Amino acid sequence: MKSLHIFCIIPLVLIVFAFAENGSIIRFGSDISVPRGEEVRDAVAIGGNVEVAGTVKNDAVAIGGSVTLHQGADVNGNVVSIAGTITQAEGAIVGGDVVEITGPWEMVPPETLFQILVGARIAMFVALLVLLLLIVALLPDQITSLASVIKTEPAKTVLWGIIATVAIVPVIILLAISVIGIFVIPFFILAVVIAFFVGYIAVSVFVGDALLRAMQKPDVPVIWKGLLGYIVLGVVGWIPVLGWLVSSVASVLGIGAVLELLIRSRAGKVKNTNS
Template sequence: MIGGDVSVAGTVNNTVVAVNGDVLIRSSAHIKGVIIVIGGHLQQEDGADVTNDIVSISFDNATVNSLIIGSGLILGIGALKLAASLLMLIVPVLMVALGKRKTAALVDRYRNAPRGKIFSMGFFAGLLLVAVSALLLLTIIGIPFILLIALFIIAAVAVGLTVASRVFGEQIRGTSDKPDWVRTGAGAFILISAINIPFIGLFILMALVLYSLGITTSWLESLLRNRKKSK
């Protein structure tokens, strides 16, 4: 029944379904099937014989509010994931297109660098940043420094994503004669697709963050060494 109330007083061997209506089960009723009530209320008198399951979904204010909040959260998370994916695709392409020489030199430097060393440097750098952030959270004046750390991590991920995208893009067949930004975009698309895989994508994202922190830490270390030598 859709849009109307249901009253059961006899024997029913099949499923009882009511949408946007109430269901009244009399004491003389014998229902062998499943009872499904959507958008209404179920009332069962004493003595009624119901041998199967009862599914009742009532659209009261609390349920409606929960559905609205849940739908809003799902849409919001989806919008954030889409925006993040677009940024992860656009940023490396722009970095390669606008900074051709510097980006090419950076990629050449870390293309064949030992992966284990980069990941280990990224791991320890990440631990240090987490520890410093935890200490800064204890003080109000430390909040601006936490924002700076967050910006540093975002910048590091942009650099690491650019290097990884360029390297992955070079492995794709048919892109050898394409411009650098096209190969980088193809590699970034592969990485983004992998990151969006449920559960597995989280580990891939963590690996990308560690890889990015390792590259950035190594680059900063080399800058400090060059400055010391120049002095």
């Protein structure tokens, strides 16, 4: 479930928002350029590169990217690159430390690294498959109800899924404002991860059910529907671009179904819509 990768950057998001000041540039997934003659407080790119030809009053930081200091660049604070490189042209000034943090993967041959990544992905796939089978076996009625929500209310499910996904980071930022909220954040993140995974299981059951109905085999236990759907989604997930798109849609549908079912439960409107 690629959408779960968002939880890997949540701590970075909190750190950036906590220390950012007016005049700072913070970007996620794109590059930052400070032209000659321009001045900013901080330049922080997460998943992008930082190029400086002007002045950075504090720090220039690239997480998952590189920092390039052109001739005439002036960084009063530190220059930091995590999982990237730092290039400092002659005449570029750095008032603080130059910190370049590389990973152990750079010492591994590309073909070996590829094999490790593929092996890790397969292991994750199998581990989540086992967890899926366990959850479906323990909670078949609840998972079936979630799949039914996706089937009967697809538009509403997508809407709730988009709202829930977009709201995650703002809610964490709001929680981080108070001391009590900071302690709540780990539990909130855990709850969101569980909701995404349970929802993904429901989507797997929905996909498996649709495929089995197309094969004129509707009366198959829910656990086999989940297994079939999960395998199909997993195989499609390996296809570049399309796999990312399908996985993202599945995750949004899943979290939307969980939220919709919770709302129905609160309203006392849960019905067994199995067919």
